[in-house]
Amino acid sequence: MPQGPLLDTNSPLSAAQAQRLNEALAELSVDQMTWLSGYLAGLSNQGGMHSASLSAQDAAASSAQPEIVVLYGSQTGNAEGVAEQARDSAKARGFNVRMADMADFGKKEFKAPLNLMVVVSTQGDGDPPDTAEGFYELMHGRKAPKLTDDTHFSVLALGDSSYDQYCKIGKDFDARLEALGARRIHDRADCDVDYEDAAERWIDAVLERYITLTGAESGGSSAGAGQAIPATDLESANSIYWKKNPFQAEVLESIVLSGRGSDKETHHIELSLEGSGLTFEPGDAVGIVPQNDPAHVDELIDMLRMDADSELGEGRRLRDALLSEFEITTLTRPFLEHWSELSDAAELRRLMDQESRDELRDWIDGRHIVDVIEHFPVEGIDAHTFTQALRKLPPRLYSIASSFEAAPDEVHLTVGIVRYETHGRARGGVTTTYLADRVQAGDTVPIYIDRNKNFKLPHDDDTPIVMVGPGTGIAPFRAFLQEREERGAKGRNWLFFGDRRFRSDFLYQTELLNWRKKGILNRLDVAFSRDQQEKVYVQQRMRENTVDIYTWLQEGAHFYVCGDGERMAADVHRALLDIVRDQGGLDEDAAQEYLRELQQAKRYQRDVY
Incomplete structure (x- = not known):
């Protein structure tokens, strides 16, 4: 048998089939498995004989x-x-x-x-x-x-x-x-x-x-x-619940992880899966189907001078639809084009021209749909015309921060709450403020499991792994470490974690130090950017460990990155490229090819957002 459990990613089986087979094999002795292999070989031969009995005409038709x-x-x-x-x-x-x-x-x-x-x-x-x-x-x-x-x-x-x-x-x-x-x-x-x-x-x-x-x-x-x-x-045990039919998961706990003095707000949220039948693997995500902020919905309706009970067809009313059906914050080009036609505003039309693309990008930055309506008002618009250009409110995905093996009836999330002020308005992340401000323990949250085949632990538990996860990017690596502890994996584990301040932003500090004490987390390198005059980030810590990182890679380690895709992931990639180039004695092209080969072999995986 292959090392490690059977999965849908390392076999032709579905996730549900692999799970059932793993459970069955775990109860068999060596003699029983030997007998079973012969039995299965016999069945396969019978199938081959049956296949051989197909008519030549049918076979030719299939190949044609x-x-x-x-x-x-x-x-x-x-x-x-x-x-x-x-x-x-x-x-x-x-x-x-x-x-x-x-x-x-x-x-x-x-x-x-x-x-x-x-x-x-x-x-x-x-x-x-x-x-x-x-x-x-x-x-x-x-x-x-x-x-x-x-x-x-x-x-x-x-x-x-x-x-x-x-x-x-x-x-x-x-x-x-x-x-x-x-x-x-x-x-x-x-x-x-x-x-x-x-x-x-x-x-x-x-x-x-x-x-x-x-x-x-x-x-x-x-x-x-x-x-x-x-x-x-459809091929997994999670087929019942998905984005259009989510499971109502009870909130068990919502704990603020960031400490006193932090200028960030990070929550650890635990949701119950009891009775759902939902399963997941480390690296998967939870999709949360959110609701918009009621106060923002009401402000929008007032600004448009509409009736909250306006009919949208099929029994749908405007306020309810704006709460749970439509995206009402993020600006998209289709909405701007629609509003440009409705408002006939010369300035907006100019911004939409191809030659004003950079200026439009700057104007959009920090603004929402409500700002467009305020700057370019349209008189007498009806509910149907307004919602016509709104896109559906998409679920938000959060990397799972727990192992199913360690807590099978729960799923944990690490959520950074988004709050900021721009252009004279207080803003907030649609889903993060929903979770932080309007959902309490005992309430339910609509969720589903979003599988990610491209962010998975190695099948061989002896394989070493290097994880880079600053801020809430720590989430999947908490799941990785829980899983490896449960499986008794012998592979070495190295984590790079970073945030702003040691005292207030060292997420999951007690757990990480406990794993290090147990020998599960073999190496832990941290970077707290605001604790000294010169900012230090995870990529600097990587460069301080150039020789060891390259040695781990040469020994077969898998390299993982999770977190901000705009800056952090690019900086980490550049640092990794430099490490490979310098330690491997490669030129730039050869170093890039080295990393491409790692990616193709699923040994360099990123979950960035």
Whole structure:
């Protein structure tokens, strides 16, 4: 048997199947497992005999079906989930389907003509997923494959319209495949954070084009093939509860972690999973379905001079919809374009021009929808017209800060509460203030589990790991350490943690020091930026340990980063690149290739936001 437990990520089994098999195997003796292996071999042979009895005509018909390659690049799992949905829908229509991660897709894959369905996300403001960086560079570099119109494609781009470079990576791949000579068979679909319905429409439309294009005989019905429940959830024990049908989890505790004198507010929140059947692994996240601040909703309605009970259809009323259905804070380009048309304000129209892009970005910074309404008022607008350009209120994802093995009926979160003031208004994070101000112990919070296959502990418990998690980025590493303690893992563990002040911001200090005392946490390096005149961050601590970090990597260590993706993750990446370059005697290109190989081998994983 492979080292470590069976998982859906290291076997062809679903998560639920792997869990049941692990439980069954744990109760078997060596003799029983030997007998079972022979029994399973016999069953396999019977299956082979049965398969061999298929008619040559059926086998030929199967091989004659056209192949579709579903190619994906995914950071947190959303793009992979859509790709799995596309795979299942294509199979239901009778296609042969091959699903491929961009991390494993190279130039040689393009030697024969392909029928491609490309699903890729954009990280932050215009970056490819970590595992897709190598493929992105290949396709946009001098070594890119020369394609012909026998290679067909369509692209689904996932992104967030609050970013300036919305869906940039999908747009880049769409343009590049065409420039290399491939034939676009359906227009690119750009999907915002509420992507499910748009993704389903794209899948159906592209597959219908492939049926027409290839003359394939549909082997199934499209009805129900593109269900909104992600395929990743359908294959797991968590299929009942998801973002549109969350579990109501009772709040067991909400403890302020930050101490006296801190200028930050960080909460440790414990939620009950009792009776839910929900399971998770270290590295997964909890999706929380929040509500908007009622005071902000009322301010918005008053400013628009609307009736809170205005009908929106299907029994929905304006105030209720603004509380729980629509995003009413974050500014997106679609909303600004909509408001520009409604207000006909010359200044807003000017800001929306392409040449004013940088000025618009600066103007948006720190402002919300209410500021646009205040600056560019529209008289007599009705509720339906206003909500038409609002996007759905998306769930917020929080890295799980506990191990299911250590606390199976609970899930823990580490939440930094967002509060600030800009342009004369007090602001707050939608979900963080919901959790901190309006939810108390005994209340329930709507949640679901969001699995992240790209942020996982090594399968081999003897593998060393290095974790970099400043601030609330400590959350998944608390789960990692709990899990390794429960499993009796022998692999060494090294944590870099940083925050502002030792006395007030050393999150989970007692637990971390206890793990170090037990020998579970072999090394702990901390950086408290405000405790001395010159600020010190985790990347400086890494540079102080250059030799040891490189030695750990050479010995097979996995390297993890969690936290701020805008600055911290980039600084840590640069420090790691310098360490590899200097200690390995490599030039810049070779050092970058070293890190790409780590990423492709799932030995360098990031959970950044």
